Amino acid sequence: MIVAASLVLIVLVSVMFHLVSPWWWTPIASNWGYIDTTLVVTFWITGTVFAAVVLFMAWCVFRYRHKPGRVAHYEPESKRLEIWLTALTALGVAAMLAPGLVVWKRFITVPDAATEIEVVAQQWSWSYRLPGEDGRLGSSDVRQISPDNPLGLNPHDRFAADDVVIEGGDLHLPLGQPVKVNLRSVDVLHDFYVPEFRAKMDMVPGMVTYFWFTPTRTGEFEVLCAELCGTGHGWMRGYVLIDAPADYEAWLGEQLTFAGLPAGGVRLAGTAEEGGDP
Structure with missing residues (x-):
């Protein structure tokens, strides 16, 4: 009983x-x-x-x-x-x-109006890349990664020059704009997870995975790694901030582009001397 x-x-x-x-x-x-x-x-x-x-x-x-x-x-x-x-x-x-x-x-199934961004995972931090004025991301390769080029952007790709590079910082996105999130890992398995977005996806070395979403409210939301990736896994955190369009544009204008980094700057300087199109 x-x-x-x-x-x-x-x-x-x-x-x-x-x-x-x-x-x-x-x-x-x-x-x-x-x-x-x-x-x-x-x-x-x-x-x-x-x-x-x-x-x-x-x-x-x-x-x-x-x-x-x-x-x-x-x-x-x-x-x-x-x-x-x-x-x-x-x-x-x-x-x-x-x-x-x-x-x-x-x-x-990504809508045509979505803006592409990139999330790069590395033990044990998050980095991000956003398109610049040309509205598209340049190419990248892990073999290009160096202290001067942390995300491995192609210094010979003219579309990469104005890409906004955020190394180890927080990601800002505009309210109401569909976003395609490309996910890349440069070392081991990671998983990009924002609980409030109901969105998570594995990040596999050698592959580019993705999902898309539309931010529908402003605020600050924590980013977690949902795949055991080493001794620092528990500290691999960050934030995504959803801003009103005006606030987002103001923040974006303060960020460094790839051309402003040593790797991008050297390439652009060489192109200018040669009289080519940067």
């Missing part, structure tokens, strides 16, 4: 904790409302299964408790029960997977 009552109590406390808990979704800062909907669907499906299994265990403990003279009934299998359990399990898994496939398609 104590075991059965304890199991029932676990279910009741779990449900009450959900109803009165302060741990609701954090304020969202992007257009991913349907990700929250998918999480809620998954929560209710798994929560219902959890409650059903634990209550069934409690009923079995109570119903088949020991009594003097009771003999156990042996039933090796039940095809009807197996069919029902298989069908319900398949239905529950499909109900959780189907919304995820829809969300994933929207997650990686």
Whole structure:
């Protein structure tokens, strides 16, 4: 009886904790409302299964408790029960997977109006690159990385000259502007994660991964690395600040471009002497 009552109590406390808990979704800062909907669907499906299994265990403990003279009934299998359990399990898994496939398609289908930026991960800090006046990012290569060129931009690419380089600082983005976030790692596996954006993606050395989102509210949001990347993993943090358009333009005007770094400056100076187009 104590075991059965304890199991029932676990279910009741779990449900009450959900109803009165302060741990609701954090304020969202992007257009991913349907990700929250998918999480809620998954929560209710798994929560219902959890409650059903634990209550069934409690009923079995109570119903088949020991009594003097009771003999156990042996039933090796039940095809009807197996069919029902298989069908319900398949239905529950499909109900959780189907919304995820829809969300994933929207997650990686970038609108034409999106601005491309780049996030570069390196043990154990975040760096960023934003397009300059030409509106596009220049090419880059990890083999170009040096103390003077921390993000490995191609010094011979004219589109890279005005790229805004933010090494180890915070990322600012304008409110209401769709953004395609290109993700690159220069050493080991990392994961760019901003909980309020409902957006995270692995960063794999040698690959460029991406997602997109639209900031829908101003504020300061913490960046976390969600992939164990070494001894400094826990300190690999930063911030994304969503600004009003005027504030964003003012901040952007204060940042260094690749041409202002030694690697970019040397290349531009050489191009000017040769009379070429920078």
